[in-house]
Amino acid sequence: MEINSWLVLAGALLLSLLVLRRRRAARNSRLPPGPPALPLFGNLLWLRHSAADVEPLLLKLFDRYGPAVTLRMGSRLAIFVSDRRLAHAALVGSGAVTLANRPQAATSSLLGVTDNIITRADYGPLWRLLRRNLVAETLHPSRVRLFAPARSWVRGVLLDKLRAGGVAGDDGATPGDAMEAFRYTMFCLLVLMCFGERLDEPAVRAIEEAERAWLLYISHEMSVFFFFPSITKHVFRGRLRTARALRRRQMELFVPLINARREYKQQLKEGHAAASETTFQHSYVDTLLDITLPDEKHRHLTDDEIVTLCSEFLTAGTDTTSTGLQWIMAELVKNPAVQERLHAEIVATCGGEDDAGEVPEEAVHRMPYLKAVILEGLRKHPPGHFVLPHKAAEDMDVGGYLIPKGATVNFMVAEMGRDATEWERPMEFVPERFLEGGDGAGVDMTGTRGIRMMPFGVGRRICAGLSIAMLHLEYFVANMVREFEWKEAPGHEVEFEEKREFTTVMKKPLRPRLVPRRT
Known part of the structure; x- marks a missing residue:
């Protein structure tokens, strides 16, 4: 009798295991x-491929498996989607809220770096507070206009860098790296907007080097912690x-x-702030110092949180902006x-070469071909080839596929x-496609009506800086084309091979020959 009881128990246990295995198999099949x-461990392919440079591998996997692919990185399950309809269903349709969270970076807990920033916080009250602060207090059109003098100053810095850095290629000299000029001047502008102070070049360079070193190291050297972080941290x-x-170094x-x-x-509050040509009355840091967190007894942000938000x-x-400028100007060289069509539009809008001064910001809104050039650059060469990863808050169905809770x-x-x-002809640079009658006319950059291109993401986590990014690209491209004719330099022909850094840049740097248009 006792033996029979054990047999019944063993049989029940075996049956339960078989049912569980079948359910798990059915779940995985979806x-x-x-x-x-x-x-x-995850996929065996990580023995031959780096998780830090996964895009070439993914392109092969999409050819083999279809528009959505599952990869396993250690205990993490990651799903990659290349189809725009699946992306629309997931990010704008029924999955808009379910997929609005962010996975925690493995390095956040290992390094003690806060996730209380706009790009990494989960969808909820904290994220809404931080994003609303950025949009209303810094990126609102009325705030953006306050920084028009800063953009005009940076325009002058950029043109001087292009002239003085050897980019013009005079006397047979090797033209300089245009990307270096783009990156430095865009960083000058963002430092001023962030901290409200126009710093000298050594100070800007120090911040730029510290920021870039941090980002590149996190992007390229820390992916090993995707696998068994409890072991790899040792x-x-x-x-x-x-x-x-x-x-x-960032904190310092x-x-x-x-x-x-x-x-x-505090000096402003007391009426003692001294006027200064280098100090602006508004900055992003000002808004962060005013924030309190209602769910945490209305405490103010810590210095660590403010530093991380400033870094973001x-x-x-x-x-993103400097990378966009590099690709767009490379296409104009090629x-x-x-x-020349773009230059003709600029002259028709702002006057000829004999007119001094810049292309003003209000003028770029009256240049449809300029906008078409920018859109075509972002379509063919988006600075980020991936949006920031999303995390499923619960099980969801997208196009018949299961995306389980917690998946990235x-x-x-x-x-x-x-x-x-x-x-049509997707690998050709054809700005005319975004004019009336073209296959990109009226494209919806927000993806609300459908996704055709999404350089800024779409849905709840769409980039808050879309409008100011477009303004910066239009303004600086227009001014560079008005100032110089951009040509290929012998021995430094434009090549469109890509290289992944923090963004996807040109593997062979852009080194153009610049011919001044105005005397």
Whole structure:
């Protein structure tokens, strides 16, 4: 009798295991397909490929498995989507809220860096507070206009850098790297907007170097912590030490500027603030110093949180814009007919070469071809080939695929903008497609009506800086084309091979020959 009881119990247990396995198999069969994986480790392909440079691998996997692919990185399940219709269903349709969260970066807990920033906070009260503050207090059109003098100053800095840096290629000299000029001047502008102070070049360079070192190290050297962080944090202790040192350098540079702004705000309040040509009355830091967190007894943000938010602000506005400028100007070098049509529009709107001064901001809104050039550059060469990853708050169905709770979901921005089923001659630079009658006319950049290109993302987590990014691209491209004719320099021909840094840049830097248009 006792033996029979044990047999019944063993049979029941075996049956339960079989049912559980069948349910798990059925659940996994609804996931997007992907290459074989091992428990705990994930896909075997990580033995031959780096998780930090996954795009070339993904393009092969999409050809093999279809428009959605599942990869496993250690215990993490990541889904990659290249189809614009699936992306619209997930980010704008029924999954808009469910997929509005962010996965926690493995390095956040390992390095003690806060996730209380706009790009990494989960969808909820804190995220809404931080985003509303940025949009209303810094990116609102009325606030953006306050920084028009800063953009005019940076325009002068940029043109001087292009002239003095050897970019003109006079006397047979090697032209300079245009991207370096773009990155430095955009960083000058964002530092001023962030801290309210026009710093000298050594101070800007120090902040730029610290910020860039931190970002590149986090992007390229920390992906090993996707796998068994409880173990890899001991194996790769040196990487963590380096990252902590880079973070301390950020704090050393940012905190004095934040404290200076605290003092300036206090002086304004007391009516003792002295006027200065280098100090602006408004900055992003000012708004962060005023924030209190209702869910945490109305405490103010810590210096650590403010530094991280400032880092986010500088990165979001510098690398993406400078990368966009690099690709757009490279296309204008390679397509002189497009450049001349754009120059003709600028002259018709603002006057000829004999007229001194800049292309004013209000004028760029009256140039449809300029906007078409910018849109075509963002379609063909989006600075980010992925949007920031999303995380499913609960199980969801997208196009018949299961996206389980906690899964990370990534969307292939470049693939959507280059989709040959959606765009005619997608790998050609044709700004006319965005004019009336073209296949891109009236494109919806927000993706509300459907996704055709999404360089700024779409849905609840769309980039808050879309409007100011377009303004900066239009304003600086117009002024550079008015000032110079951009040509290929012998021995430095334009090549469109890509290289992934924090954004996707030109592997061979743009080194043009610039011919002044005005005497």
